[in-house]
Amino acid sequence: MQAVVYTRYGSPDVLRFTEVQTPTPKANEVLVKVRAVSLNGSDWEALRGKPLYARIMGPLRPRHHILGSDVAGRVAAAGRTTTRFQPGDDVFADILSSMGGFAEYVCVPESALAPMPAGMSYEEAAALPQAGAIALQGIWDKGQVQAGQKVLINGAGGGSGMYAVQLAKLGGAEVTGVDNPEKLEFIRSLGADHVIDYTQTDFTSNGRRYDLILDLAAHRSARAYQRALVAGGRYLYVGGSAATLLQVLLVGPLLGRAEGKKLRLLAVRLGAEGLGPLVGLCQAGTIATVIDRRYRLREVSEALRYLGEGHAKGKLVAILE
C-alpha cells in the first residue's frame, strides 16, 4: 500500500510518500481501508517533535512512522475476536495513540471504532473525532459553559477551535476567539462575538476577565491565565508549550484557590464513541464542519506545511480513492 512515512523529527521535508507493507490486523483489530483522514495540530507536533510532550513515545526518533489519527473508511478485514464490525461496514475513529492514518490501510482496535454516522460523508466523519472530542469536553463536559458566561478560546481558528466556538455560542456564551490575523474573519463567521489577534494583543494582560478559557495554544504563565479569570472561573490547558503544561499541573491547583478559580489540564477522552451529542448537532446542521482544503494522500506533506505555517482555517482533510 502507499503511505506517508517519516523516521526522524523535522519539517514536512522529512516525509516520504512511498510503498509499505499493508498491515495485518491482530485478533482484536479491524483493517480499515482509509477513505478520508484529517490533519490535527497533534500531527504537526508529532512531525516536529515539539513541544517536548510530542516525544513522549520516542525521545530521539518517532516511534510510529506513519502519522494521521482521525480516519474514516470501510472495514476491509476483521480480526479473529472482533464482533462488532464486518467487512464492508463504514467506520470512523481517532487513533492518536497508535497513528497510521496517512496510508491506504490502517489497523484499528475494534474498541476505538464507531459506525459512521448516518448521512455523513467520509471527509466530515474524519474531521470530527479529535477536534470534536476536545471541543465537546472543553466547552460542555469540563467547561460546563452556561448562558451569559464569557468564554475565551485561544487558538479558535484551528480544528478544535472551529467546533469549540460554535458549541460555546450554542450554550449561550459570549465568545472571544484568539488567533492569527489571517483567521479572525473566519472565527467571526463561526459566531464569535469578539476576536483578538494574538500577534498584537496579549489577552491575559488587557484587563478583561473570562468565566472559561479553553487554551488550544498555551504559551503564557499559569499566573497570567489565573489573572484573566473571573472569580470562580476555569482555565483548561489543551495543548501548547510544555513549560506552561508543567506550571498548570504543578501550581494550577493552588493558584486562585481563594477566589475559587480552577486551572487544569483537559485530559481528553478520545474515541469516536463519546462524540454522540456533537455528531447529532452536525447531522442536524446546527454545527458546521468547515473543511478549509482537501488534499490527496501524496500531498499530505504540503497539507502539513500549510497547517504548520498558520494558514489552515478549521480542518484539512486528505481524501483517498
Ligand SMILES: NC(=O)c1ccc[n+]([C@@H]2O[C@H](COP(=O)([O-])OP(=O)(O)OC[C@H]3O[C@@H](n4cnc5c(N)ncnc54)[C@H](OP(=O)(O)O)[C@@H]3O)[C@@H](O)[C@H]2O)c1
Ligand atoms: N489535552 C489532550 O488530551 C489533547 C488531546 C489531543 C490533542 N491535544 C492538543 O490539542 C491542541 C490543538 O489541536 P488542534 O488540532 O485544534 O490544532 P490546530 O488546528 O493547529 O489549531 C490550533 C490553533 O492555535 C493557533 N495558535 C498558535 N499559536 C497561538 C498563540 N500563541 N495564540 C493563539 N493561537 C495560537 C493556531 O494558529 P497558527 O496557525 O497561527 O499557528 C491554530 O489556529 C494540540 O496542541 C494538540 O496536541 C490535546
